Structure formats: structure tokens, C-alpha cells
Amino acid sequence: MAFAIETRGVTKQYVEGEASTLALAGIDLTVSRGEVVLLMGPSGSGKTTLLSIMGCILRPTAGQVILEGHDVTAMSEKDLPAMRLKHIGFVFQGFNLFPTLSVGENVELSLSLKGVRGREAKKEAHRLLDLVGIEHKYKAFPADISGGQKQRVAIARAVAGSPVAILADEPTAALDSHTGKAVIGMMARLAHIENRAVVIVTHDGRLAEFADRIVWMEDGVLAKVPHTATDNLHLHPVEPSAETQLGI
Amino acid sequence: MPPLARRNLFHDRVRLAVTLTGIAFSVVLMVVQWGLFQGFSTSTTSIIDHSGADIWIAAKDTAYLEQAVPFNERKYYQVLATPGVGSAVKYIVRWSMWKQPGGRAESVAIVGCDPDVAIGGPFNLVAGDKQQLKQPNAIIVDRIYTDKLDVHKLGDMVEINGYRAKVVGFTDGIRAFTTSPYVFTTFKRAQDYTVIDSDHLNFVLVKAAPGVDIKKLQADLKARLPDNEVFTTAEFSDMTRHYWMFTTGAGIAVLMAAALGLIVGIAVVAQTIYATTMDHIREYGTLKAMGAPNSYVLGVIMQQAAIAAVLGYIIGMTISVIVVHGASQSGANIILNVQTAVELFFLTVAMCATAAVVSVKKILSLDPAMVFRE
Numbered sequence: 001m002a003f004a005i006e007t008r009g010v011t012k013q014y015v016e017g018e019a020s021t022l023a024l025a026g027i028d029l030t031v032s033r034g035e036v037v038l039l040m041g042p043s044g045s046g047k048t049t050l051l052s053i054m055g056c057i058l059r060p061t062a063g064q065v066i067l068e069g070h071d072v073t074a075m076s077e078k079d080l081p082a083m084r085l086k087h088i089g090f091v092f093q094g095f096n097l098f099p100t101l102s103v104g105e106n107v108e109l110s111l112s113l114k115g116v117r118g119r120e121a122k123k124e125a126h127r128l129l130d131l132v133g134i135e136h137k138y139k140a141f142p143a144d145i146s147g148g149q150k151q152r153v154a155i156a157r158a159v160a161g162s163p164v165a166i167l168a169d170e171p172t173a174a175l176d177s178h179t180g181k182a183v184i185g186m187m188a189r190l191a192h193i194e195n196r197a198v199v200i201v202t203h204d205g206r207l208a209e210f211a212d213r214i215v216w217m218e219d220g221v222l223a224k225v226p227h228t229a230t231d232n233l234h235l236h237p238v239e240p241s242a243e244t245q246l247g248i
Numbered sequence: 249m250p251p252l253a254r255r256n257l258f259h260d261r262v263r264l265a266v267t268l269t270g271i272a273f274s275v276v277l278m279v280v281q282w283g284l285f286q287g288f289s290t291s292t293t294s295i296i297d298h299s300g301a302d303i304w305i306a307a308k309d310t311a312y313l314e315q316a317v318p319f320n321e322r323k324y325y326q327v328l329a330t331p332g333v334g335s336a337v338k339y340i341v342r343w344s345m346w347k348q349p350g351g352r353a354e355s356v357a358i359v360g361c362d363p364d365v366a367i368g369g370p371f372n373l374v375a376g377d378k379q380q381l382k383q384p385n386a387i388i389v390d391r392i393y394t395d396k397l398d399v400h401k402l403g404d405m406v407e408i409n410g411y412r413a414k415v416v417g418f419t420d421g422i423r424a425f426t427t428s429p430y431v432f433t434t435f436k437r438a439q440d441y442t443v444i445d446s447d448h449l450n451f452v453l454v455k456a457a458p459g460v461d462i463k464k465l466q467a468d469l470k471a472r473l474p475d476n477e478v479f480t481t482a483e484f485s486d487m488t489r490h491y492w493m494f495t496t497g498a499g500i501a502v503l504m505a506a507a508l509g510l511i512v513g514i515a516v517v518a519q520t521i522y523a524t525t526m527d528h529i530r531e532y533g534t535l536k537a538m539g540a541p542n543s544y545v546l547g548v549i550m551q552q553a554a555i556a557a558v559l560g561y562i563i564g565m566t567i568s569v570i571v572v573h574g575a576s577q578s579g580a581n582i583i584l585n586v587q588t589a590v591e592l593f594f595l596t597v598a599m600c601a602t603a604a605v606v607s608v609k610k611i612l613s614l615d616p617a618m619v620f621r622e
Contacts, residue, residue, distance in 0.1 A: 058617055081542075082539060096531070100259040101252060109250045109252065112250065113535075
């Protein structure tokens with residue numbers, strides 16, 4: 001089976017002068033289309049580093065990243081932006097919308113970078129914004145909408161152009177719990193309806209109910225999901241199990 | 249494609265106003281300084297350029313118009329005897345002292361010519377006729393200098409080097425580069441005004457006969473007059489212009505001011521475009537993270553620079569036209585023509601593109617991973 005994203009023995013070491021920090025140590029992880037994976041763990045455990053590597057923004061020190069069957073670690077630096085553009089959609093903690101563009105234009109920009117322009121881009125932008133329930137704000141500017149609405153726009157922008165994977169970094173951190181759950185629920189639905197692989201880095205255990213799988217990280221390695229992190233969760237569904245994934 | 253560059257530029261109106269003010273100021277500075285340079289440059293050689301002569305013969309080692317020293321008029325007859333010479337005229341350009349009706353003295357440059365010959369006479373006449381120079385004591389001056397010389401109408405009387413002089417005509421726009429206005433009179437009278445012996449002259453102006461090669465005639469005259477300088481009009485014009493504009497340093501000063509305008513423009517635009525880029529740095533990081541190629545991101549910055557250049561140029565050129573018009577009313581000679589305007593447009597665009605380079609370098613080194621750092 002071809003995975004949407006696969007990491008094989010991914011290691012990342014930061015060297016500064018004589019000091020070096022091992023951020024990731026041999027991570028093996030696969031994410032399939034239509035699957036929602038929560039990447040959890042304490043601060044500094046390497047979640048965002050792993051997400052950056054999966055998103056072809058950062059290069060691993062060792063190991064392989066396979067994206068839709070392409071070994072991106074073998075690619076040159078100048079080929080990576082095209083891979084990101086074609087296969088990855090990002091959702092950021094701070095939304096990262098373009099404040100001088102309207103809601104619709106934010107989505108249109110993403111589409112136009114992928115070669116969809118003019119009327120076709122407008123039509124698709126309307127469709128995507130309708131999908132996330134914010135089509136009526138098409139002409140509004142980011143400054144004029146709420147945080148939850150901004151994140152919906154960011155999601156619409158991320159799924160524009162049908163990337164194979166959506167990578168989200170703390171997408172609910174700037175939202176209240178109710179809005180956060182609504183946003184993640186929406187991402188989960190998109191993953192299932194549109195058959196996208198979704199990886200979400202989060203500290204928020206309450207989001208586990210939307211995950212197909214939880215991957216726990218500690219000190220740069222995958223670890224067993226601790227009971228303290230899941231005791232209060234209503235995991236639904238929580239498999240395929242982290243243990244299987246981790247081989248423990 | 250959503251107009252990201254335009255929106256980013258117009259988003260902060262105050263910053264946009266500062267940017268456009270900087271560019272417009274730079275354009276005005278360049279127009280005025282370059283126009284002054286051209287005006288100065290033109291005025292240094294207007295007498296030569298409008299002489300109608302093909303060749304100028306002067307004393308040995310003459311480097312510019314006003315420097316010429318007298319030489320014997322025997323040379324004039326040698327010139328006339330040279331094959332290929334259509335006509336020749338004895339000519340004087342030399343400083344003298346003008347005394348206003350009220351008694352105040354002013355330095356002037358006397359131009360002695362032959363009113364009956366088509367070369368070397370006054371031009372752009374707006375009152376009187378050059379034939380009237382044949383009247384006793386007759387002179388023609390430019391109306392730009394009527395206040396300076398304190399003559400305001402035809403028939404006004406003054407004194408030049410102790411001789412009476414009567415204004416019989418006015419020219420328009422014959423500016424002197426120095427503070428000494430040109431005063432046209434006959435050759436004989438000019439000898440008196442400038443204290444040149446009656447058998448001496450400053451220049452011989454030559455008009456070649458039809459069909460004669462000017463360079464060959466110049467060579468023939470050089471061979472016949474080894475103790476004189478023989479210049480084509482273009483050569484003498486270039487030498488005189490070069491002397492006044494560069495040897496004296498006057499032109500350098502004006503050119504430096506024009507260059508300063510360019511540097512100020514680059515600095516202002518660079519600063520504002522860099523500040524705008526830094527304001528939107530996270531958005532550029534987001535674009536790079538999304539996979540936008542560098543060419544697209546750089547295109548956004550260059551578009552901002554280009555839009556700013558065009559708008560700044562339009563504002564600057566509008567102000568410049570008003571300034572140049574106002575300056576011409578007050579006697580300053582600032583030349584602004586279509587060619588200069590077109591050249592300045594491209595210079596302004598180049599200036600803004602150069603200014604954007606700093607921002608471009610910043611963007612090229614931008615790490616897209618910054619989007620994950622809050």
C-alpha cells in the first residue's frame with residue numbers, strides 16, 4: 001500500500017558551534033489518505049520538527065521522507081517548493097492569512113500558485129469556502145472576521161488545489177475550545193470526505209475524539225501514548241493503535 | 249492572480265505617502281539639477297551653436313570662446329584666399345565694462361559681427377533688426393538682462409568702455425553662462441568697446457562653399473595658418489562647453505547634485521520598500537512555505553517597486569513641470585524636454601528596482617520554517 005506520507009528512520013540534528021541537539025532520532029511513521037493523525041507530546045519533543053520535515057520545509061539529517069511515492073530527501077533544494085505546492089497544504093497556529101487580501105482572494109492566491117486562475121479560481125474558492133461554511137465572508141478581510149473564521153479560511157486555503165496531505169501546527173491554539181473542536185471536526189470531515197491525509201500537531205488532548213490515530217512523541221522519538229494523556233479523552237476511534245504503529 | 253503587490257503597497261497609506269514623496273522628491277531634484285546642467289551647458293555655447301559658421305579660426309592655444317586673444321587681420325585675408333571658403337567674417341567676443349544710465353558698472357561680453365553677413369550675428373530678435381546695428385553706437389541686448397543692464401526700451405542710452413551705446417534691438421533667450429550678458433554690435437565698434445587694435449580681431453568665422461568637405465577645408469586652413477587654431481563649429485562648441493562645465497567645476501557641482509537626487513531617491517525607496525517587506529515578512533514566509541517559487545515572491549516585491557516608481561514619477565514630473573515653468577518666468581534656465589522626461593522615467597524605474605534589491609536579498613534568505621515559530 002502506498003502511503004500519502006512515509007518517514008523512514010528520520011533523524012534531525014541541529015549543530016551550533018560545538019553544541020549539537022538531537023531533535024529527532026530515527027522516526028518511522030506512515031500516514032494514509034483519509035486518515036487523521038494527531039501528533040502529540042510535550043514541548044520540545046520534536047513534533048513541529050517532524051511536521052516541518054514531512055512538509056518538505058526542513059531536510060532531515062538522515063533517513064527518508066516519501067511523499068506520494070516520491071523520495072523527497074533525494075530531491076534538490078530547488079525542487080522542494082514545487083513538491084510542497086503540489087502535495088501539501090498547511091494550516092498554521094497563527095492562521096497566516098494575507099491581511100491585505102480578502103477571504104476569497106486568500107484562497108484564490110493558493111489556487112493561482114497551483115495554476116488555477118481567473119473564473120475557475122473564483123468558482124473553486126467559493127466552493128471551498130462553502131465547504132468550510134464561510135462562503136458568505138468571501139469579500140471580507142481577515143481583520144474583520146473571528147479567529148475561528150480565520151482558521152476556516154486557512155483550512156480552505158490549505159485544501160485548495162487538492163493536496164494529498166494537510167499538515168496543521170497547533171491549529172486550535174489561538175481558538176477557544178468550542179471553536180477549536182469545530183475546526184478540527186471540520187478538518188477530520190475533510191480528510192474523510194476528500195480523502196486527504198491530515199496530520200495535526202497539538203497539545204490539546206480534547207481533540208483526540210476526532211483522530212483516527214494518536215502518535216506520541218518524547219525526546220525526539222515515538223513513544224507509547226501515556227495513560228495520563230488519554231485517561232480523560234473519549235478517543236473515537238483511537239486505532240490503528242499507536243502501539244502497532246510504534247511496534248511496541 | 250490576486251493583486252498582492254498592489255494591496256501590500258496601498259495597505260499602509262502613510263508609508264505609501266512617504267514612499268511616493270521620496271520618489272517624487274528625487275525625480276524633482278534630478279529634473280531640476282539635470283535641467284540646470286543642460287541649461288548651463290547650452291548657454292555656454294549658444295553663441296557658437298547659433299553662429300551659422302562651419303569653421304572657427306582663433307589664436308594659438310585658444311581653449312574656449314571667451315579666452316580668445318586678438319590676432320592680426322592679415323590672417324582673415326589668407327582665409328578668404330583659401331579654396332573652398334564660401335564666406336568669412338571678422339568676429340570679436342570679448343569682455344568689456346558697461347555703465348548703466350544710473351552710473352553702475354556691469355561686466356558684459358561684446359560680440360562684434362558684420363550685420364551684412366549671414367554668420368555670427370544676433371539671433372532670436374524680438375525687437376529691432378540686425379541691420380539697425382549699422383546706426384551710430386547701436387547695440388542689441390537680450391531682454392532677459394534688461395533689469396541687470398538697466399535698459400528697458402529701444403533707444404535707451406548707456407556707456408561701454410567710455411563709448412556711447414544705444415539699444416536698437418532685443419533678442420530673447422540668449423543667456424550667458426557667466427554673469428556677463430552678451431551685447432551685439434558691429435565689428436568695428438566692438439574693437440573700440442574692447443580695446444582691440446583696428447587691425448586685430450578675435451576670430452574668423454568661415455562658411456564653406458557649397459559641396460566643400462568641412463574636414464578637408466579645416467585641414468587646408470590649418471596648413472595655411474599654422475600659428476592659429478582651426479576648429480569646426482562642433483569642436484569649438486565641445487571645447488568651450490567642456491571648459492565651463494568641467495574645468496571650472498561648475499558643471500560637476502550641478503551633476504553631483506543630480507547624482508545626489510538619484511542617491512537620495514534610492515535610499516528613500518530602499519528604506520520604505522525594505523520596511524514594507526519586513527512588515528509583510530511573515531506573509532512572504534507563508535508564501536515560501538506554501539511552495540510559491542522565489543520568482544513569484546520576488547515578483548511581488550518588484551511589482552511594488554515598479555508601481556511606486558510609476559506613481560512617484562508621475563507626481564514628481566508634474567511638480568517638475570510646474571517648477572521648470574516657474575523657474576523660466578524668474579530667469580533661471582532649466583531645460584526639460586521629452587527625451588529627458590523619458591530617460592528619467594527609466595532611471596526612476598531602475599532606481600526603484602535597485603532599491604528593491606535589499607529586500608530581495610532578505611526574501612531569498614528567508615527560511616520558510618519561520619512559519620512554525622510563533
